[in-house]
Amino acid sequence: MSHSTNHIASTAITPESIAQSLASSSDLPDVAVATYALGLGDDALVLAQRLGEWIARAPELEEDVALGNIGLDQLGHARSFLTYAGSAFGKTEDELAYFRDEPEFLNHQLFEQPNGDFAQTIAKQMIASVYFVALYRGLAASNDAMLAAIAAKAAKEVDYHLDHCVQWVKRLGLGTAESNRRMQRGLEVMWAFADELFRSDAPTDSLVALGIAVSPSSLRPAFDALVPPLIVASGLTVPVTTFTRGGGRAGLHSESLGPLLAEMQVLARAHPGASW
Amino acid sequence: MNTTTDVTTDARADARAAQIADEAGERRFNELLASESRVEPSDWMPEGYRKTLIRQISQHGHSEIIGMQPESNWIARAPSLKRKAILMAKVQDEAGHGLYLYSAAQTLGVDRETMFDQLITGKAKYSSIFNYTTPTWADMGSIGWLVDGAAICNQVPLCRVSYGPYGRAMVRICKEESFHQRQGFEILLELMRGTDAQKEMAQESVNRWYAPALMMFGPPDEDSPNSKQSMAWNIKRFSNDDLRQRFVDMLVPQAEILGVTLPDAALRWNEERGHYDFGDLDWSEFHEVLAGRGPANTIRVSRRREAHENGAWVREAARAYADAQAESRRGLVA
Ligand SMILES: [Fe+2]
Numbered sequence: 167m168s169h170s171t172n173h174i175a176s177t178a179i180t181p182e183s184i185a186q187s188l189a190s191s192s193d194l195p196d197v198a199v200a201t202y203a204l205g206l207g208d209d210a211l212v213l214a215q216r217l218g219e220w221i222a223r224a225p226e227l228e229e230d231v232a233l234g235n236i237g238l239d240q241l242g243h244a245r246s247f248l249t250y251a252g253s254a255f256g257k258t259e260d261e262l263a264y265f266r267d268e269p270e271f272l273n274h275q276l277f278e279q280p281n282g283d284f285a286q287t288i289a290k291q292m293i294a295s296v297y298f299v300a301l302y303r304g305l306a307a308s309n310d311a312m313l314a315a316i317a318a319k320a321a322k323e324v325d326y327h328l329d330h331c332v333q334w335v336k337r338l339g340l341g342t343a344e345s346n347r348r349m350q351r352g353l354e355v356m357w358a359f360a361d362e363l364f365r366s367d368a369p370t371d372s373l374v375a376l377g378i379a380v381s382p383s384s385l386r387p388a389f390d391a392l393v394p395p396l397i398v399a400s401g402l403t404v405p406v407t408t409f410t411r412g413g414g415r416a417g418l419h420s421e422s423l424g425p426l427l428a429e430m431q432v433l434a435r436a437h438p439g440a441s442w
Numbered sequence: 443m444n445t446t447t448d449v450t451t452d453a454r455a456d457a458r459a460a461q462i463a464d465e466a467g468e469r470r471f472n473e474l475l476a477s478e479s480r481v482e483p484s485d486w487m488p489e490g491y492r493k494t495l496i497r498q499i500s501q502h503g504h505s506e507i508i509g510m511q512p513e514s515n516w517i518a519r520a521p522s523l524k525r526k527a528i529l530m531a532k533v534q535d536e537a538g539h540g541l542y543l544y545s546a547a548q549t550l551g552v553d554r555e556t557m558f559d560q561l562i563t564g565k566a567k568y569s570s571i572f573n574y575t576t577p578t579w580a581d582m583g584s585i586g587w588l589v590d591g592a593a594i595c596n597q598v599p600l601c602r603v604s605y606g607p608y609g610r611a612m613v614r615i616c617k618e619e620s621f622h623q624r625q626g627f628e629i630l631l632e633l634m635r636g637t638d639a640q641k642e643m644a645q646e647s648v649n650r651w652y653a654p655a656l657m658m659f660g661p662p663d664e665d666s667p668n669s670k671q672s673m674a675w676n677i678k679r680f681s682n683d684d685l686r687q688r689f690v691d692m693l694v695p696q697a698e699i700l701g702v703t704l705p706d707a708a709l710r711w712n713e714e715r716g717h718y719d720f721g722d723l724d725w726s727e728f729h730e731v732l733a734g735r736g737p738a739n740t741i742r743v744s745r746r747r748e749a750h751e752n753g754a755w756v757r758e759a760a761r762a763y764a765d766a767q768a769e770s771r772r773g774l775v776a
């Protein structure tokens with residue numbers, strides 16, 4: 167399919183280089199591909215925004231640095247996907263990030279959930295990282311060259327995020343009675359939002375058929391193979407929480423996204439048209 | 443055999459050996475200073491030198507850590523994703539600087555828990571500049587341009603400080619600080635090229651940060667009693683006033699490029715001196731902030747304490763887990 171320019175995958179890809187290559191290209195994504203990229207970008211953006219809240223608040227300095235690193239990587243992925251998505255709509259990454267309202271955000275609800283305590287953040291980040299690792303590995307083989315290139319770079323980074331989270335799940339699960347209790351509670355809170363990550367929707371399915379998107383349900387086995395055994399090996403119990411209704415990809419959100427966006431967008435919206 | 447006499451003789455011999463070692467150590471220490479060489483952790487050093495360095499390096503580390511706060515205030519609201527990424531990376535750099543400096547201080551025999559405890563109980567000092575607040579986005583520009591800029595003027599000479607671990611930490615830190623200064627300058631430049639509201643935001647912010655940044659070099663030389671000894675030990679290389687002058691000379695042309703006015707009516711080129719003259723600073727304000735009565739002193743310390751206390755259970759869990767792992771490894775070996 168379509169957008170195969172071989173040089174994309176081989177060079178170090180940044181949001182700026184993507185914008186540059188798209189500016190001189192007539193080979194822009196169609197609306198379906200752009201909408202898919204938008205959902206992926208929103209996932210990473212909203213997660214990065216939450217991770218940013220930890221900076222200067224982490225349990226130790228090393229963790230300030232580590233959570234900052236993960237957040238920065240996520241923000242980089244978001245910027246790449248949004249830049250690509252925006253090229254189909256004539257919009258920049260910032261126009262998409264700062265001037266869309268809540269129902270136009272297509273992220274899964276997991277990512278917008280509040281940080282809670284450190285254990286809850288680790289529970290969320292662990293679930294997210296398992297999902298990203300499987301997703302980006304699959305997407306790196308996409309027939310869409312740009313999605314493949316962005317995913318190939320991101321796949322290496324989320325591997326490290328997952329490793330970091332797995333270490334913390336073990337430390338907190340097997341550490342003290344209090345850390346075990348908190349880790350268990352963090353899992354209970356976030357577990358309900360995991361299922362949504364693996365649900366298919368019609369627009370994604372039609373891109374799966376073209377070899378462009380990765381089927382969400384195909385990622386479930388990797389999650390099931392890794393996460394419940396990790397939980398049990400960490401002295402914790404796999405939660406039995408029922409799942410939520412979801413709907414993030416259709417613009418339906420929990421009560422947490424509105425305030426997050428209000429904070430993120432406030433300055434940009436106070437100066438429409440300004441550049442920074 | 444009279445063991446008491448033996449012990450006394452031994453003790454005397456030990457004391458004499460120690461004295462000889464001290465004398466040799468002191469000779470070597472003085473030679474190192476005279477030849478502009480580095481003193482390393484295992485070298486003999488005077489107690490005053492060690493104490494001065496512990497105080498200076500730990501205060502410097504604390505400043506990096508507390509300095510994360512005024513900027514992390516704008517991570518969530520940064521007005522573009524690129525600026526958000528740059529700001530996150532910057533605040534993260536500052537955490538890294540704190541870590542390098544604490545490690546350098548540790549080589550002098552003070553542990554991180556002790557230093558952290560002094561910080562969160564309000565016993566330790568840190569740079570007063572971070573007790574000012576950041577009400578506007580332009581403050582991210584002013585902090586980078588003026589505060590990191592002043593820090594660079596202070597810190598470049600510290601790359602040649604006599605104590606090895608401190609000097610090497612400063613080499614790494616200075617590289618990153620010059621990025622920070624350039625990024626701050628770019629934020630202000632973008633604002634000054636923007637809308638009227640953006641220009642106003644930039645100028646208002648520079649008005650607030652200019653004088654506090656000049657005060658970062660410390661009191662005028664005649665009121666700075668400890669400087670002389672620090673200079674003799676090759677810890678301090680230039681006087682407070684010399685560094686301040688160097689900073690002002692660097693700022694003026696940059697302010698012209700930006701198109702901001704530095705809020706000092708007395709600022710003008712002095713042909714004879716080959717430097718810019720500048721007005722007197724309000725040192726009563728400096729001493730107010732130093733005495734704990736700045737805009738955010740209690741907020742900064744209590745925020746750091748809160749993070750530390752909220753994280754206690756996490757650190758405890760990590761320790762317990764590491765101990766259990768070590769235990770089971772020993773079990774396997776045995
Ligand atoms: Fe720094």
Ligand SMILES: [Fe+2]
Binds near residue numbers: 536590618619622
């Ligand atoms: Fe800095």
